[in-house]
Amino acid sequence: MSSEQDHLKDTDTEARFEFKKEERSAVKSGKGLTEEVVNLISDDKDEPDWMRERRLRALRQYHAMPLPTDWPGQPDLTELDIEEIVPYIRPDVDKREGVDDWDELPDDIKDTFEQLGIPEAERKALSGVGAQYESEVVYQNMQEQWEEKGVIFMNMDQAVKEHPEIVKEHFMTTCVPPSDNKFAALHGAVWSGGSFVYVPEDVTVEMPVQAYFRMNSEGMGQFEHTLIVAEPGSEVHYIEGCSAPKYGKHNLHSGGVEVFVKEGAHVQYSTVQNWSKNTYNLNTKRAIVEADGTMEWVSGSMGSKATMLYPCSILKGRGATDTHITIAFAGEGQNIDTGAKVYHNAPDTKSTIESKSISKDGGRTNYRGLVHIADGAENSSTAVECDALMFDNESTSDTMPYMEIEESKVDVAHEATVGKIGDEDIFYLQSRGLDDDDAKKMIVAGFIEPITEELPIEYAVELNRLIELEMEGSLG
Amino acid sequence: MSTQVHANLTPEQVREISGDLEEPEWMLETRLEALEALEELDMPDVIRTPGRNWTNLHGLDFESLVDPLNAAEEKDQVGPDDVDVLPWAEAIDEHEDLVREHFGSIVDPQENYLTALSTALFSTGTVIYVPEGVDAEDVTIRTEMHSRSLFNYTLVVTEDSSSVTILERQSTGTELDEEQYYSGIVEIAAGENSYVQYGSLQNLSEDSYCFSAKRGETDTYATINWIEGNIGTKLTKTETSTLLSGDSSETQIVGAFFGHDDQHFDIDAKVWHRAEHTTADLVTRGVTDDTARSVYEGVQDVGKDAWDTSSYQRENTLMLSDESEADASPKLIINNHDTEASHSATVGQIDAEDLLYMTSRGVSPRLARNMLVEGFFVPVLEEVAVDELREDLEDLIQARLE
Numbered sequence: 001m002s003s004e005q006d007h008l009k010d011t012d013t014e015a016r017f018e019f020k021k022e023e024r025s026a027v028k029s030g031k032g033l034t035e036e037v038v039n040l041i042s043d044d045k046d047e048p049d050w051m052r053e054r055r056l057r058a059l060r061q062y063h064a065m066p067l068p069t070d071w072p073g074q075p076d077l078t079e080l081d082i083e084e085i086v087p088y089i090r091p092d093v094d095k096r097e098g099v100d101d102w103d104e105l106p107d108d109i110k111d112t113f114e115q116l117g118i119p120e121a122e123r124k125a126l127s128g129v130g131a132q133y134e135s136e137v138v139y140q141n142m143q144e145q146w147e148e149k150g151v152i153f154m155n156m157d158q159a160v161k162e163h164p165e166i167v168k169e170h171f172m173t174t175c176v177p178p179s180d181n182k183f184a185a186l187h188g189a190v191w192s193g194g195s196f197v198y199v200p201e202d203v204t205v206e207m208p209v210q211a212y213f214r215m216n217s218e219g220m221g222q223f224e225h226t227l228i229v230a231e232p233g234s235e236v237h238y239i240e241g242c243s244a245p246k247y248g249k250h251n252l253h254s255g256g257v258e259v260f261v262k263e264g265a266h267v268q269y270s271t272v273q274n275w276s277k278n279t280y281n282l283n284t285k286r287a288i289v290e291a292d293g294t295m296e297w298v299s300g301s302m303g304s305k306a307t308m309l310y311p312c313s314i315l316k317g318r319g320a321t322d323t324h325i326t327i328a329f330a331g332e333g334q335n336i337d338t339g340a341k342v343y344h345n346a347p348d349t350k351s352t353i354e355s356k357s358i359s360k361d362g363g364r365t366n367y368r369g370l371v372h373i374a375d376g377a378e379n380s381s382t383a384v385e386c387d388a389l390m391f392d393n394e395s396t397s398d399t400m401p402y403m404e405i406e407e408s409k410v411d412v413a414h415e416a417t418v419g420k421i422g423d424e425d426i427f428y429l430q431s432r433g434l435d436d437d438d439a440k441k442m443i444v445a446g447f448i449e450p451i452t453e454e455l456p457i458e459y460a461v462e463l464n465r466l467i468e469l470e471m472e473g474s475l476g
Numbered sequence: 477m478s479t480q481v482h483a484n485l486t487p488e489q490v491r492e493i494s495g496d497l498e499e500p501e502w503m504l505e506t507r508l509e510a511l512e513a514l515e516e517l518d519m520p521d522v523i524r525t526p527g528r529n530w531t532n533l534h535g536l537d538f539e540s541l542v543d544p545l546n547a548a549e550e551k552d553q554v555g556p557d558d559v560d561v562l563p564w565a566e567a568i569d570e571h572e573d574l575v576r577e578h579f580g581s582i583v584d585p586q587e588n589y590l591t592a593l594s595t596a597l598f599s600t601g602t603v604i605y606v607p608e609g610v611d612a613e614d615v616t617i618r619t620e621m622h623s624r625s626l627f628n629y630t631l632v633v634t635e636d637s638s639s640v641t642i643l644e645r646q647s648t649g650t651e652l653d654e655e656q657y658y659s660g661i662v663e664i665a666a667g668e669n670s671y672v673q674y675g676s677l678q679n680l681s682e683d684s685y686c687f688s689a690k691r692g693e694t695d696t697y698a699t700i701n702w703i704e705g706n707i708g709t710k711l712t713k714t715e716t717s718t719l720l721s722g723d724s725s726e727t728q729i730v731g732a733f734f735g736h737d738d739q740h741f742d743i744d745a746k747v748w749h750r751a752e753h754t755t756a757d758l759v760t761r762g763v764t765d766d767t768a769r770s771v772y773e774g775v776q777d778v779g780k781d782a783w784d785t786s787s788y789q790r791e792n793t794l795m796l797s798d799e800s801e802a803d804a805s806p807k808l809i810i811n812n813h814d815t816e817a818s819h820s821a822t823v824g825q826i827d828a829e830d831l832l833y834m835t836s837r838g839v840s841p842r843l844a845r846n847m848l849v850e851g852f853f854v855p856v857l858e859e860v861a862v863d864e865l866r867e868d869l870e871d872l873i874q875a876r877l878e
């Protein structure tokens with residue numbers, strides 16, 4: 001057995017995410033990226049021609065584009081063989097658009113999501129839930145009170161058919177075009193599943209809507225697309241969670257997220273991702289924010305072998321606001337390369353970025369950020385704060401912010417600190433009767449509090465638990 | 477792959493330069509190897525973000541800028557008696573072993589296209605040798621440039637428990653109709669427990685280009701403090717860095733720049749922590765006016781064995797004009813967790829309230845602005861321990877404001 005596989009076994013932390021089910025597939029594509037595979041996906045979904053055309057164009061762009069190779073200190077992608085990835089698996093469920101009654105799900109899928117705590121969260125705290133298994137959404141529900149107000153929450157494949165005008169206008173056109181980068185092009189070719197959220201003018205969805213993505217099959221790629229359109233004056237909070245068990249082969253997750261925040265609208269996008277430690281997580285997430293709109297990104301990146309993810313806001317209208325709160329945790333064998341990008345393209349725009357990272361047992365975290373203030377974006381302000389906590393000397397932590405400032409009437413500040421966990425703090429807590437492990441857990445919990453504060457309680461608890469599990473056993 | 481193949485440079489030219497300085501064979505070889513490597517070497521790294529090089533060195537026409545056999549300069553190189561401050565040819569004569577040991581040991585001649593060009597073609601330079609236990613103030617190097625291109629090389633070697641303060645100034649003596657190119661490499665080998673202060677003030681004409689690499693390496697308990705002032709040129713690419721390779725060694729890099737018109741400054745301050753208990757402090761302040769552009773890259777790199785590191789970096793840019801641009805990338809690279817490190821960077825304009833306060837007290841807006849700009853530089857100037865350099869810098873800042 002290779003050392004890689006040994007390592008994957010040894011880092012077992014969490015039975016809850018690690019259970020595997022027999023693969024269930026009605027349709028499974030071949031490996032690799034060919035027109036044949038793309039046509040198979042499009043055929044299987046019975047898509048309109050315009051979507052098929054977009055896929056094929058994206059595929060051509062994918063083949064024409066190079067992999068990113070020359071970024072300073074970027075994660076190693078050489079082991080990622082995209083030609084070996086199975087890009088499409090449709091689980092064999094009866095209803096293609098997903099059932100809206102939990103009991104209609106096949107037992108093993110139901111059991112999967114129940115173990116992950118999805119139905120419970122829905123009953124307690126959410127306006128709607130979508131659950132994706134492999135490449136397709138298998139369960140979708142939206143509380144009636146929101147449907148009556150015209151809020152749409154459905155899976156993306158269904159939206160292509162039922163709301164073609166909105167999708168045609170927004171889907172990978174201005175926000176994340178396939179030409180943006182190689183993985184966006186890949187995503188454009190083989191995307192499947194994901195969420196479509198539409199909030200009409202002046203409607204406030206008071207409870208979060210949630211989507212959960214689960215990869216179960218070995219060597220598959222998951223490429224869900226999320227499109228959120230918030231009309232003027234509306235408000236919505238979308239939460240995404242994801243997980244996959246570990247396998248010997250590498251999995252690839254390459255999602256696409258596009259958010260349109262219209263005038264005065266407010267969108268919060270929260271994600272807690274805990275991909276297995278052999279998953280490459282290479283995403284493109286972007287929001288276009290019109291005048292006086294607000295975009296909030298909250299993300300916790302825990303799992304994956306390598307993550308490259310830089311959620312981006314384009315502040316397009318006067319007075320648009322962006323907030324980024326991110327936390328990254330890299331343990332053994334993990335490289336979490338994440339950050340935030342903000343383009344200030346209009347006057348009076350404002351952004352704040354707060355990034356926290358923890359590295360231990362040889363894990364590697366990098367904050368890679370870009371703040372661009374265009375000429376003419378008067379009275380814009382941005383504040384970036386990065387804090388890195390390192391547990392041991394096998395770990396690495398880098399901070400690479402880039403600031404391009406073309407306008408003088410601005411206020412730009414960047415601050416970063418790196419430090420080890422304080423011996424004195426630990427000593428203090430120990431002298432109050434805590435053991436070493438608990439003292440460290442408590443310090444970490446305090447360190448990440450700014451993030452957990454922004455999440456609904458279930459997610460905050462979840463994030464804390466994940467971090468605790470990451471730390472358990474290997475400390476002290 | 478280089479984008480600049482220098483067709484008009486020949487080994488014969490290099491032999492002639494080396495012969496004029498009466499260099500030994502090994503040094504000629506180093507030069508010839510650097511010349512030959514040009515074909516393979518690329519420009520120094522500049523910051524790149526997708527779709528953009530922050531400084532475009534490939535846009536410069538080195539083919540026509542470089543005129544190796546017609547170098548002309550006026551140079552003062554003076555120091556106290558107990559220190560050797562020697563022109564290159566004399567240094568070779570008197571201290572060949574010393575030069576051979578250190579030349580090219582800190583800045584690799586073949587690091588990039590511009591270091592190789594400098595190594596192959598330098599025709600002027602200074603070697604400063606401070607013997608054990610000697611405390612020397614006021615070593616002064618003034619270089620006035622009179623030719624199309626000038627390649628300068630400075631080597632500083634301090635023995636155990638010595639100290640030295642070196643002031644280096646570059647200016648243009650004869651302004652030609654064509655653009656001019658100045659290239660300077662500085663290497664400092666700081667011996668155990670020695671203290672080196674190296675101040676540099678670049679005030680070349682605004683029709684010239686400047687490339688400089690100033691790098692030092694510290695032995696145990698040694699200190700290298702840099703002062704880096706940049707006022708002149710159309711385009712400057714400069715790196716000032718210290719490799720902290722001795723336990724408990726220290727460095728400080730203090731920088732000030734002031735760009736106006738269409739000047740472009742690409743300024744790097746870098747420190748490599750490679751030993752235990754090392755300390756670094758990087759402080760840079762700059763102003764951009766008109767359509768000037770500044771690019772700042774600061775790197776604090778903490779190696780795996782650099783236990784108990786302290787590393788701090790601050791960079792502030794003041795923008796006086798809407799058309800100017802100020803880019804910054806302060807990077808932290810941390811491989812040892814027993815580290816206390818922080819960096820901060822800010823970009824902003826003159827505080828409107830401060831301006832209002834001063835004008836309401838009867839100060840004219842122009843004068844008020846100038847006072848605020850001068851005030852902005854104070855925290856950096858305060859760090860400049862050499863009075864003469866501080867005063868020069870203050871004068872140049874004032875002159876620019878007039």
